[in-house]
Amino acid sequence: SNGTLTPHPLDQLEEIARGQGLDITDRKFAEYMDSIDPIGHLREDFCYPKMKDLPKTDLSLVNPDEDCVYFCGNSLGLCPKKFKEYMLMEVDKWMKTGVEGHTSGDLPWAWFDELFCEDMGKIVGAKKEEIAIMNGLTVNLHLQLISFYRPTPTRYKILIESKAFPSDHYAIESQIELHGYDPKTAMIQIKPREGEQLIRGEDILAKIEEEGDSIAVVCLSGTQYYTGQVFDIPTITKAGHSKGCYVGWDLAHSAGNVELHLNEWEVDFACWCTYKYLNSGAGCLAGFFLHEKHKDNTFPKLRGWWGHKLDTRFKMDNEWAPCVGALQYRISNGPGFLGPSIKASLEVFKKTSMKELRAKSLLLTAYLEVLIQRKYGGRGKVTNGRENGTQNGGEDWKQVHVDIITPSDPAQRGAQLSLSFSVPIQHVFEELTKRGVVCDERKPNVIRMAPAPLYCSFVDAYRGLEYLDQSIQAAAKIN
Amino acid sequence: SNGTLTPHPLDQLEEIARGQGLDITDRKFAEYMDSIDPIGHLREDFCYPKMKDLPKTDLSLVNPDEDCVYFCGNSLGLCPKKFKEYMLMEVDKWMKTGVEGHTSGDLPWAWFDELFCEDMGKIVGAKKEEIAIMNGLTVNLHLQLISFYRPTPTRYKILIESKAFPSDHYAIESQIELHGYDPKTAMIQIKPREGEQLIRGEDILAKIEEEGDSIAVVCLSGTQYYTGQVFDIPTITKAGHSKGCYVGWDLAHSAGNVELHLNEWEVDFACWCTYKYLNSGAGCLAGFFLHEKHKDNTFPKLRGWWGHKLDTRFKMDNEWAPCVGALQYRISNGPGFLGPSIKASLEVFKKTSMKELRAKSLLLTAYLEVLIQRKYGGRGKVTNGRENGTQNGGEDWKQVHVDIITPSDPAQRGAQLSLSFSVPIQHVFEELTKRGVVCDERKPNVIRMAPAPLYCSFVDAYRGLEYLDQSIQAAAKIN
Numbered sequence A, B: 001s002n003g004t005l006t007p008h009p010l011d012q013l014e015e016i017a018r019g020q021g022l023d024i025t026d027r028k029f030a031e032y033m034d035s036i037d038p039i040g041h042l043r044e045d046f047c048y049p050k051m052k053d054l055p056k057t058d059l060s061l062v063n064p065d066e067d068c069v070y071f072c073g074n075s076l077g078l079c080p081k082k083f084k085e086y087m088l089m090e091v092d093k094w095m096k097t098g099v100e101g102h103t104s105g106d107l108p109w110a111w112f113d114e115l116f117c118e119d120m121g122k123i124v125g126a127k128k129e130e131i132a133i134m135n136g137l138t139v140n141l142h143l144q145l146i147s148f149y150r151p152t153p154t155r156y157k158i159l160i161e162s163k164a165f166p167s168d169h170y171a172i173e174s175q176i177e178l179h180g181y182d183p184k185t186a187m188i189q190i191k192p193r194e195g196e197q198l199i200r201g202e203d204i205l206a207k208i209e210e211e212g213d214s215i216a217v218v219c220l221s222g223t224q225y226y227t228g229q230v231f232d233i234p235t236i237t238k239a240g241h242s243k244g245c246y247v248g249w250d251l252a253h254s255a256g257n258v259e260l261h262l263n264e265w266e267v268d269f270a271c272w273c274t275y276k277y278l279n280s281g282a283g284c285l286a287g288f289f290l291h292e293k294h295k296d297n298t299f300p301k302l303r304g305w306w307g308h309k310l311d312t313r314f315k316m317d318n319e320w321a322p323c324v325g326a327l328q329y330r331i332s333n334g335p336g337f338l339g340p341s342i343k344a345s346l347e348v349f350k351k352t353s354m355k356e357l358r359a360k361s362l363l364l365t366a367y368l369e370v371l372i373q374r375k376y377g378g379r380g381k382v383t384n385g386r387e388n389g390t391q392n393g394g395e396d397w398k399q400v401h402v403d404i405i406t407p408s409d410p411a412q413r414g415a416q417l418s419l420s421f422s423v424p425i426q427h428v429f430e431e432l433t434k435r436g437v438v439c440d441e442r443k444p445n446v447i448r449m450a451p452a453p454l455y456c457s458f459v460d461a462y463r464g465l466e467y468l469d470q471s472i473q474a475a476a477k478i479n
C-alpha cells in the first residue's frame, strides 16, 4: 500500500520548488517553505534550546547563539513557553494557601485533570467522556488490560508486535502470567517477513484472520517506536472486532503526531504518554481512552476513590458509585504540579488542529527524507520500500550508506525517520551531539530523527542534514 | 492499653508548667514551650500561610498579617521553602536543554526518584532497597496486592477496618472480585464494639487468631484517617505472620507522623502518600515498601520497563531482568517535575529525626488536648477512653459539648485529634475557616485538627483553641 496519499508530499515539494525556480536541496527552498508555513509562528510558543545551552555541544563547531536542531520531540517534546508562568501560579498557591489550592486557582488540584479531557479528546478524536489523564502510559495499559484481557481456555491470546516497545512487552507478558497462561503460547508476536524490517499490514490482518478466534486482545502500537511505521488503526481494529477480539492501541508515538479518530474507529481502549509530541514534560500524566460503548462496563477493574463520582466521593460510606466513562478508571488523586505543563501544551494545540499539523508534518518529513536521499541516494531501497525518485547520489555515497528504515509511504509514517548507517552508529550519534543535533539512538541500530511540526522548521531540517553530513564524514574518519 | 508511655506527655507538660510557675492554659506557657522546642526553627523552612492569603478568611475577625493556624498537615502538608528554587531549576533545565534533562542537573529525570529512597527509608525505618517512590498510594496498594493477594479456596480473605479509607476499601473489594471471590465473604471488616468508636487492638488480634487460617492478607491503616487511632503495627504483623498471612499497611497518616520500623517489624509491604506529613504537594508520588525478604520474589506483578534493571533497560531486547527490591515494581518512567518538592521536603526531615519529631508531637498533641479538655472538660470520656485529669469544665461546657474521638493514650495516636460537637459541625467548620484555622471536616461527623510538629508551634495550638472557642460560640448562636 505505497503511495496512498495524493498528491504525494514529495511531488508537492517539487512542484513548489519548480514554481519558485529553486532546487529542493537549496537552503533558499527551506526558507521559502518556512515563509509559507501557516503554523510556523507556533515555534515561538516553545523554548527552543540554544546550541550553547546543550551540555554536550562542541562550541568550536557551531554558532553558540543559534538554535540547536531539535529532532527529539518523539522522545521528549520541547517546553511550552507558558509553562513557567502556569507552574509559578501553582507554586505560589501552595506557598500562600496550603490545602486551599485543592479547590482554588486556575488548576484546582482536586479536578485539574478533568479540565483537559475535552482538548485532549480533540487531539485523538475522542469525546470528553472517553478520556482520562493520569498515571504513566504503561500503568494505564495495565488498567485497561485488567478490564479487557479476560482469558478463557479458548480465547486467551494477545497479539502484539515482535519488537513491541519493551514496556508493552513486559506489561502484556505479566498480564498473561497473572492469569496463569504461558506467554510462549498466549503471546503472539507478529514479525516482519524474513529479510524485511517493517511489518506488513496484510500480515497483521492475515494473523488476525488465522488466529482471531483464540485472540482475546489485539494490542499494537499506533506508530512503531523503532521504525516509525504507522499502522492502519481503523482497518486492524475492524478486523479484530470481526473475530470477536478487543483491540487496544499504544499511541505513545501517535498522539499529537498523526490524525486519530478513536471514537469513529471504534477502538476499544488506548493509552499514550504526553511527554513526546504532546510536550508536557518528562514522565508527565498519560492519556487513557475508553470507547463510549464501554462507558458503563462491568469488567474487572482496579478501583480507587478517585474513580468514584464526585458528588458522593467524600461521603466516605464505601459504597462504590463510579464516574461515567474513562474517569472511573482513576485510582489515586492527581498530582497538581503536573497540571501546568499540560495546560500550556494544550493551549498551543488549540491554536491549530491535528489536520493542519499533519499537513505540515507530511511535507517536513518528506523534505528531510528527500535531502537524505539526494545526499545518499541509491540507498535504502529494500528497507524503505520506495524507489528513490533520483539516481544522482551525492559524491560521498560510495563511501557511506544511510538507510531509512521508516516507510517511504507518507501515510505509513509520522514525523520520525529512523536511520541506520554503514559507519558505527555510536560515532555518528556522538558527532551529531557535538553539533547540537538532538535526536536519539535506539538499540540495536538506529538513530531516530523527528522534526516535530509544532516547532521544527524546514530550515531546521536543512541544517540538520548539513550536520548529519558533517557527522557522517567525521564518523567515517574515526572509523 | 492506655497510658503506655511514661512519663505521660500531659504529666511532662504539667511538670514544666509547675517548674515555670505557669498555668498550662496560659498563653505564656505556650510561648515558653516554643522557646525550648529543639526543632521550633524548622517552621522557618516552610511557607506558613498568612491569614490574608487564605481565600475564605473574614479579615474583620483576625489580624490579616498574622500566620494562619495550619492544622491540616494530615491532609496536605505545607510547602517547603526550598521547593520553588528546586522547581525553577528543573523548569529551566527543560526550557534550555529539552531531553538532555533526563541525565543532567540535580534531579536527572531518568533516576531522580532513586535519589530519595535512602532518606525516605529513614523516615519509615526501611533500607534503601526496600523503597520505591512512584505512582499514587492506591495505585501502589494495587501493585502490592497483585503480588501478595493470591487467594486459594482455603485462604482467600483480606482483613481490613470496617471504615477503612474509601480508596483502600474499593481497592481491596476490586482485588477480591478480580480473583473471582465475593467481597461479602472474602472481605472481613473489623469493627469497633457496639457503642464504641475505636477498634480495640485485642479485637484485631482475636479476629486474626479466629480467622487467620483463611486470611491471605491483613491490610490495615497504620493510623486511622477518621479517628486518628494508631494501630500496633509490630504486634499485629507478628500475629498475622503466625497464622501464615501476609501483612501490609496503608501508612498515609503514619509516614512522617509516628515512628516506624518497617524492616525490623518484618512488615511485608506498605504504601503511603507524600502529600500529608511528608509535605511534597498535592497528589505527589507515593511511597512503596517491600520488605527485603521479598526482594527476589517471583510473585505475580504488573511489569513495566522502569522495573527493568538500568544496565540493560535500553537494550530493548524484551528479556525481563528486574531491578532488585522495591524498584522492580516501577512500571512507567517517573514524572521529573514531582522531584523538586520531594527533595525540598526530605532535606527538612534530614535536619531532625522521627524520634525527635515524635517527641515534640507527643507534647504538642497532648497540649492541644488538654486545652480542649480544660475548656470543655467532662466530655469525651466514653469515646476518648481516658478520664479527664480535671473536672473544672469551662463556663460554656453546659451548652456545648466537644468530644475527642481520638485515643487519649499518646501511644495510640499521632498529631491528629478528631473532634465532634453538640452543635452542627458544618457551622463550627465555617466559623473556624473564617478565623483562618485550617483543618478539615470528614463525613459523617468530625473535624480533624493536626498540629504537625515540623511547623506547628505551641502558640499555634493556643491560638487554634481560642479560635475554636469563638467558633463554637458563634456556631451555637447560628443554631
Ligand SMILES: Cc1ncc(COP(=O)(O)O)c(C=O)c1O
Residues within 6 Å of the ligand: A304, A306, A331, A332, A333, B136, B137, B138, B139, B165, B167, B168, B221, B225, B250, B252, B253, B273
Ligand atoms: C488512609 C488513606 N489512604 C489512602 C488515601 C488516598 O490515596 P491516594 O493518594 O491514592 O488518592 C488517603 C488520602 O487521604 C488516606 O487518608
Ligand SMILES: Cc1ncc(COP(=O)(O)O)c(C=O)c1O
Residues within 6 Å of the ligand: A136, A137, A138, A139, A165, A167, A168, A221, A225, A250, A252, A253, A273, B304, B306, B331, B332, B333
Ligand atoms: C511505544 C511506547 N510505549 C510506551 C512507552 C513508555 O511508557 P511509560 O511512559 O509508561 O514509561 C514509550 C516511551 O518511550 C513508548 O515509546
